[in-house]
Amino acid sequence: FLPLKQAATDSCQAKFGPLPSKWQMVPPEPSCMNKTSDWKLTVLKNGLYLIYGQVVFDTTYKGVAPFEVQLRKNKDAIQTLTNNFKIQTVGGIYELHTGDTVGLIFNSEDQILKSNTYWGIVLVANLQFNS
Amino acid sequence: FLPLKQAATDSCQAKFGPLPSKWQMVPPEPSCMNKTSDWKLTVLKNGLYLIYGQVVFDTTYKGVAPFEVQLRKNKDAIQTLTNNFKIQTVGGIYELHTGDTVGLIFNSEDQILKSNTYWGIVLVANLQFNS
Amino acid sequence: FLPLKQAATDSCQAKFGPLPSKWQMVPPEPSCMNKTSDWKLTVLKNGLYLIYGQVVFDTTYKGVAPFEVQLRKNKDAIQTLTNNFKIQTVGGIYELHTGDTVGLIFNSEDQILKSNTYWGIVLVANLQFNS
Numbered sequence: 001f002l003p004l005k006q007a008a009t010d011s012c013q014a015k016f017g018p019l020p021s022k023w024q025m026v027p028p029e030p031s032c033m034n035k036t037s038d039w040k041l042t043v044l045k046n047g048l049y050l051i052y053g054q055v056v057f058d059t060t061y062k063g064v065a066p067f068e069v070q071l072r073k074n075k076d077a078i079q080t081l082t083n084n085f086k087i088q089t090v091g092g093i094y095e096l097h098t099g100d101t102v103g104l105i106f107n108s109e110d111q112i113l114k115s116n117t118y119w120g121i122v123l124v125a126n127l128q129f130n131s
Numbered sequence: 132f133l134p135l136k137q138a139a140t141d142s143c144q145a146k147f148g149p150l151p152s153k154w155q156m157v158p159p160e161p162s163c164m165n166k167t168s169d170w171k172l173t174v175l176k177n178g179l180y181l182i183y184g185q186v187v188f189d190t191t192y193k194g195v196a197p198f199e200v201q202l203r204k205n206k207d208a209i210q211t212l213t214n215n216f217k218i219q220t221v222g223g224i225y226e227l228h229t230g231d232t233v234g235l236i237f238n239s240e241d242q243i244l245k246s247n248t249y250w251g252i253v254l255v256a257n258l259q260f261n262s
Numbered sequence: 263f264l265p266l267k268q269a270a271t272d273s274c275q276a277k278f279g280p281l282p283s284k285w286q287m288v289p290p291e292p293s294c295m296n297k298t299s300d301w302k303l304t305v306l307k308n309g310l311y312l313i314y315g316q317v318v319f320d321t322t323y324k325g326v327a328p329f330e331v332q333l334r335k336n337k338d339a340i341q342t343l344t345n346n347f348k349i350q351t352v353g354g355i356y357e358l359h360t361g362d363t364v365g366l367i368f369n370s371e372d373q374i375l376k377s378n379t380y381w382g383i384v385l386v387a388n389l390q391f392n393s
Contacts, residue, residue, distance in 0.1 A: 048181070048183060048251075048253060076217065076218045077217065078218070078220055092183075092220060092222055092223075093181050093182070093183040093222045093223070093224075094183060094220065094222075095183055095184075095185075095249075095251065124181070124253075124255070125144065125253050128144060128157045129144075129146050129152075129155040129157070129251075
């Protein structure tokens, strides 16, 4: 006997990074999400998801772009990091729907210490509501 | 065999909005919470709850009230949104106790696109502590 | 039949405060964490953890230290509270690893109403990734 929610939580997780690790998914082809590209995935199932992660800026960066990382849901920034002085965490609790794309977007790739930066997502509850 | 926590998580969720949807509850009369009015409910059971949601301000609003939405626990604001430029998310992890009232409070009802605004709550763990 | 994640969630929780309560743990000696001192513990197991809590500043404090409380993971502040005017909540979703120390650090002990201040942690998912 395995209730629906239980099954979902145990079997639908993904994490990208820190490099050299790219997408790791549990199970390898989870039913609730699909990797789209580096740092980005698409949700296949309506649900409540926990997102977590950490971004480390490279403080030796010499370029002119402002330090900025966004966690985006489709075209909307749902979290924006602009401080460069510390380990920063991303994450929260989001209702996501089939087709939503979620990913970390860097203002400039070389501002980031990718060997210390990662994000992950876990399905915690199937949505049982109509909308 | 169904452990207590499992039972709780699967059977106690509520969500209000986006309009025209009002309160949806799973099960229809959940043991852990009770709707009080639009946007507001009362907790019936000590526990750890995930709150999630999204607020969309109406940027065509012409009134003079500052844009502001609060997520309140009883009389305390536990989260305040004041930016009007984006989809904004509310939520977090809260220990709530029997009798606590939680709700979204709008500074001005017509600042909000209620057809895109919602919040929900899920019981994730029964508190097993004395206080 | 009890899946791994389920077992973890039900059996690994800790909470410190509000005083006079100090550490309460479920079970009394949980496999995933170990209390280190007041307000601080060490994680014994890689996983995804929910952290929650509330800090109430004593607004009658007459000292000169700025109001500040940090939630720290090892030596890094992962959340900083500096406002003194309200109940404030801490918390979030963190990937923690064996040996990580997590705790609340007060700038000045007597700025805090410890009878209203607490934090807790619950293991929500075992990490099934390599790094």
